[in-house]
Amino acid sequence: MTEIAQKLELILARFDELEARMASGQESGEALSRLARDYAAMEAPVQAIRAWKRARMRREEALQLLEEPEFRELAQQELVGLEQGLPALEQAMRLALLPRDEADERSAILEIRPAAGGDEAGLFAAELFEAYRRYAERQGWRFEVISLVENELAGLKEGMATITGKDVFARLKHESGVHRVQRVPATENQGRIHTSTVTVAVLPEAEEVDVELDEQELRIDVYRASGAGGQHVNKTESAVRITHLPTGLVVAMQDEKSQHRNKAKALQILRARLYERERRRAHETRAADRKAQVGTGDRSERIRTYNFPQGRVTDHRLNLTLYRVAQVMGGEFDEIITALTQHEQAERLAAEGLG
Secondary structure, three states: OOHHHHHHHHHHHHHHHHHHHHHHOOOOHHHHHHHHHHHHHHHHHHHHHHHHHHHHHHHHHHHHHOOOHHHHHHHHHHHHHHHHHHHHHHHHHHHHOOOOOHHHHOOEEEEEEEOOOHHHHHHHHHHHHHHHHHHHHHHOOEEEEEEEEEOOOOOEEEEEEEEEOOOHHHHHHHHOEEEEEEEOOOOOOOOOOEEEEEEEEEEEOOOOOOOOOOHHHEEEEEEOOEOHHHOEOOOOOOEEEEEEOOOOEEEEEOOOOOHHHHHHHHHHHHHHHHHHHHHHHHHOOOOOOOOOOOOOOOOOOOOEEEEOOOOEEEEOOOOEEEOOHHHHHOOOOHHHHHHHHHHHHHHHHHHOOOO
């Protein structure tokens, strides 16, 4: 039996075991919940494996029927359909063998900030934030703004949002990095093309059970919230800044008038950053793992370029260029995201010896 065949049989046996334990009625409480989670996680991979095995069996039966004159024509017709469908079923089966990243199923936290380029970077940050909002709407996800700090020109100093829905992180995780824009800014009088950059971070949303925060390891400062130009938004100390002393991570939140709500949002962001930090550390030893790190914002560091004069978007990791910049900025990211997902899958399959 080949190594792949052994893996398939182990997965199917494990699924049958989970199914039997759930049907036995002997499990309850947290144990039953854990069983149900494991069962749900394996359901799609098992369906892919069984579909591939059924197709292979039907193909063997059709090949045998070719030897029977009265069934030869029918067998040939069935073989054509099976041969066309088998590659896709086999690819789905191989993907089912890849180690599962539990974060893929999670909702996500989106963070966007201007980097190099001054006011133009802030303006593009605001447009990119809106583009992801539109993409979320197209996917049927919920997009909820956590923090929106604007500059004097209606650009962004910082934009953060939670995006809630099915497989949000799986679809958006490759968006982390430096996004570069090339265009004539609205503030440019002489028609010169400027290059600016924006950093995007996509973090899997963490729950309290994922990251235990020790109050003794947190420094919590409260202060008066202030807006653009330094004017006070309110006269109470509602803004909150939380410093995680072991790592030095700092999260500040002032959007809400309630100190309690600002603290809750800051803790949500802190948990997500700590969870992602641990995920990266755990995966650094895996050769095929793609690090989703936001760089310094330098113009030379970029994952994607949006060139408005040429109407193109280029993803530099794939050398993929689309002449649809307006559509992409309107929230049509699917073609790029699907290509990135397939590229990652191919790398992981190769690394696991399943390619």
